[in-house]
Amino acid sequence: MTTTPTQDTLVRAGSLEEIARDGMKVVAAEGRTILVVHDEGRLYALDNRCPHMGFPLSRGAVRDGILTCHWHHAKFDLSGGCTLDPFADDVPAFHVETRDGDVYVDPQPIESDRRAHWEAKLREGLEGRLSLVLAKSVIGLNELEAPTDVLREAALFGVRNRAPGWSSGLSILTAMANVLPVLHEDDRPLAVFHGVVHVGRSTANQPPNFDLAPLETEMRDPDRYIDWFRRFVETRSTQAAERTLRSAIHLDLPRTAIAEMLFAACTDHLFLDTGHTLDFANKAFELLDHIGWEHAEEVLPSVVPSLTGARRMEESSSWRHPVDLASLLAGVHARLDDAIAAGSVRLDDDWRGHRDVADQILDGEPAETLDRMLSLVREGVPLEELSAAVAYAAARRAVHFHVSNEFGDWDTVHHSFTYANAVDQAMRRAPSNLLARGIFDGAMSVYLERFLNVPRQPHPAPSG
Ligand code: FES
Numbered sequence: 001m002t003t004t005p006t007q008d009t010l011v012r013a014g015s016l017e018e019i020a021r022d023g024m025k026v027v028a029a030e031g032r033t034i035l036v037v038h039d040e041g042r043l044y045a046l047d048n049r050c051p052h053m054g055f056p057l058s059r060g061a062v063r064d065g066i067l068t069c070h071w072h073h074a075k076f077d078l079s080g081g082c083t084l085d086p087f088a089d090d091v092p093a094f095h096v097e098t099r100d101g102d103v104y105v106d107p108q109p110i111e112s113d114r115r116a117h118w119e120a121k122l123r124e125g126l127e128g129r130l131s132l133v134l135a136k137s138v139i140g141l142n143e144l145e146a147p148t149d150v151l152r153e154a155a156l157f158g159v160r161n162r163a164p165g166w167s168s169g170l171s172i173l174t175a176m177a178n179v180l181p182v183l184h185e186d187d188r189p190l191a192v193f194h195g196v197v198h199v200g201r202s203t204a205n206q207p208p209n210f211d212l213a214p215l216e217t218e219m220r221d222p223d224r225y226i227d228w229f230r231r232f233v234e235t236r237s238t239q240a241a242e243r244t245l246r247s248a249i250h251l252d253l254p255r256t257a258i259a260e261m262l263f264a265a266c267t268d269h270l271f272l273d274t275g276h277t278l279d280f281a282n283k284a285f286e287l288l289d290h291i292g293w294e295h296a297e298e299v300l301p302s303v304v305p306s307l308t309g310a311r312r313m314e315e316s317s318s319w320r321h322p323v324d325l326a327s328l329l330a331g332v333h334a335r336l337d338d339a340i341a342a343g344s345v346r347l348d349d350d351w352r353g354h355r356d357v358a359d360q361i362l363d364g365e366p367a368e369t370l371d372r373m374l375s376l377v378r379e380g381v382p383l384e385e386l387s388a389a390v391a392y393a394a395a396r397r398a399v400h401f402h403v404s405n406e407f408g409d410w411d412t413v414h415h416s417f418t419y420a421n422a423v424d425q426a427m428r429r430a431p432s433n434l435l436a437r438g439i440f441d442g443a444m445s446v447y448l449e450r451f452l453n454v455p456r457q458p459h460p461a462p463s464g
Contacts (some may be wrong), residue, residue, distance in 0.1 A: 010104035013096070019043070019103055026058045029107035034094055036103060037062055037078055044078040045094035045105045052088035052132065086124055089133050115144050119153060122196070126157045129200040138193045147192060151177050152291040154196045159298055161203040163210075165305035166280045169195075169202030174287040211298065212243045214250035222248070222257035226264060233265040238308040241265075242301045249297045258296070259285060259430030262303065267423075267438040269312035270319060270326060271445050274412075275419030277303070277310045278438060282422035285429060318448060323366055325444045332370050333437050339377040340433050346380040354385065358393035361443045362450070369447065370440060383436050387424040390442045394420040397446050400453040409452050416445040 011029040013036045019025050020038045026048050027034050035048040035058050046067065048057050055071035062068075066084070067076045074088030081093035092109035111117060118140035125133035141150050151173065158170045173195030180188050219225075225248040232241035248258055266278040280303045288296055313319045314326035357376070360369050376386060394417040401413050420442040426435055 009106055009108065010097075011107055013045075013103045013105050016043075016098050016101055016103050023062065024058060026056075027105065029105070032107055034105050034107065035067075036096060036105060037067065039065060039078060042079075043096045043098065043103060045096035046076065046078070046081050047092040047094075047109065049091075050074065050088065051083070051091045051136075057091065086128050086133065087130050089121065089130075089136060114140065115146060115149070118144070119149060122150060122153050123157065126154065126161075126196070126200045126203070129197075129204055131197055134196050134200065135189075135193050138189050138196060142189045142192070147180070147188065148291065150192055150196065151287075152295070154199045155287055155291050156295065156298060158199040158203060159209065159302040161206060161208050162302075163207040165209070165302040166284060167199070167202035169198035169200070170287065170302075171280065171283045172198040174283045174290070177290045178286060209302070211301070212239060212246060214247040214297075215243060217247065217251075220251055220253065222253045222261075225253065226257065226261045229261045230265050230268055233304075233307050234268060236308045238305055241308055242304040245304060246297055246301050249300060255293065255296075256430045258300065259426070260432045260434070262300065262307075263426045263430060263438075264432065264434035265307055267435055267441065269310070269314060270329060270441050271313040271419060272310035273306065274311075274313075275415045275422070275442075275445065277306050278426070279418045279422040280306055282426050282429075286425070319444075325366060325448070328367055328370055329437075329440055329444060332374055332440050335374060336377070336436055336440075337433050339374050340383070340436065342378045343380040347382060348380040349382060351376075351381045351385050353381070354389040354392050357386070357389040358396060361390060361393040361446050362396060362453070364447075366444060366447050369443060373440060373443060377436075383431055383439065384424065384427045387420070387427045387436075387439045387442075390439055390446065391417070391420040391424045394442065394446050397449055397453060399459065400456045402453065402455050402457040404455070405452055413449050413452055416442065416449060419445060 011027060013019065013027045014025050019036055023039070024035055024037045027036060033048040035046050037044045037046070039062050046057060050057050050069045050071065052069065052072055052074050055069050057067060057069055060067055060069045062078065065078050067078050068074070069076070069088070072088070075084040076082065076091050077084065081091040083090050092111070094109055095106040097104055118137045121133055122137035122141070124130065125137055138150055141147065154173055155170065158167060158173065176191040176195035180191060183191055225244055228244045229241055232244060245258070245261065248261065262281045263278070266272060266281050272278065284299050284303050288299055319325045353376070357373065360372055373386060377383065398413045398417050401410060423435070423438040423442050
């Protein structure tokens with residue numbers, strides 16, 4: 001909100017004669033240094049600190065209504081402070097006037113709407129991948145207690161400006177949003193900045209996304225949409241799958257049905273794209289938890305391209321040979337409905353066998369592990385406890401990852417963990433028999449990585 005300066009708020013900068021003679025003068029007021037410039041018969045006042053990296057603008061040059069900073073040569077319009085070089089950001093401008101031959105400035109910068117200003121800068125920073133502008137926007141909006149605005153703006157920018165869909169940048173943004181509540185408030189802007197920067201990078205040189213319109217239809221049966229969606233993903237029909245999903249969201253079908261639709265398709269094949277596909281879908285739902293379900297129609301379809309284009313691990317050698325894990329898992333999947341039905345009548349809510357199951361997954365033989373896990377389901381162990389046990393096993397695989405391994409191997413163990421975690425989170429959001437297949441698939445991925453714990457990295461000893 002712009003306020004009208006009064007005689008009381010104005011600060012005398014000097015005589016008009018003096019400033020006109022010297023061309024500029026720096027005045028200090030209310031903790032700021034303000035540069036008053038006289039150029040072509042007019043007075044201007046700008047913050048003396050270059051918004052790029054702080055060089056004093058009084059050391060710059062004025063010519064034809066433009067102030068140029070000599071450090072990295074950013075140019076600023078004297079009349080308003082906007083930069084002609086977006087990497088540098090705009091410099092705050094101040095009201096300046098003459099009274100009785102003296103020049104006065106208002107030490108409060110001219111800003112009509114700070115939130116709108118920082119939101120515009122955030123978009124500008126994302127478009128130009130301008131880290132400095134992004135950092136300042138994040139801090140500015142954080143000071144206005146509008147961190148959700150940053151997440152929403154960055155998230156929608158990320159899905160609208162990347163035709164191939166969901167990106168690692170959006171996953172990082174979501175992960176940062178997830179940890180905000182446990183971070184010290186001073187550290188939160190840095191975490192958000194980290195996510196925003198990666199969204200900007202992941203949209204670099206990408207074509208924009210154009211949404212397909214939802215179907216104009218009377219069909220409102222969730223099961224029909226789930227069936228259609230899985231079929232179109234199976235046949236890698238990206239547009240048909242996207243339009244099905246978008247229609248289901250547009251028709252306001254139950255959110256659990258939407259989640260089941262995506263999670264079922266993500267587990268119709270084994271460990272799609274080394275686990276990324278399910279992780280992306282889970283992250284997309286988590287992102288909506290932060291920015292609001294009203295953005296589901298834009299956000300969720302962004303995961304479809306990675307779903308229809310995903311590699312299916314039953315087609316990879318390591319899941320087939322020397323142990324045919326794909327066949328073992330097909331056998332488990334075929335018996336899973338019966339096991340879940342048997343277990344549902346004697347649910348054991350007090351089950352605490354996570355450590356034992358994790359030991360079995362980490363060190364056992366795959367057929368034996370799968371049989372034991374299936375027995376636990378039949379005995380009434382809640383599915384979300386079993387998914388937690390697999391996530392715990394995957395985390396221990398990472399903990400015992402030996403530093404003599406290659407960096408690429410670290411990606412391998414971390415993919416198993418993010419997949420197992422995604423299954424666990426998804427089971428809590430929208431449990432289903434179809435999604436439960438992912439619990440077993442995740443366990444086999446952890447099994448496959450057993451040699452990355454040879455030798456076994458011990459737990460770090462406590463220091464101090
Ligand atoms: S400090 Fe002014 S342009 Fe870099």
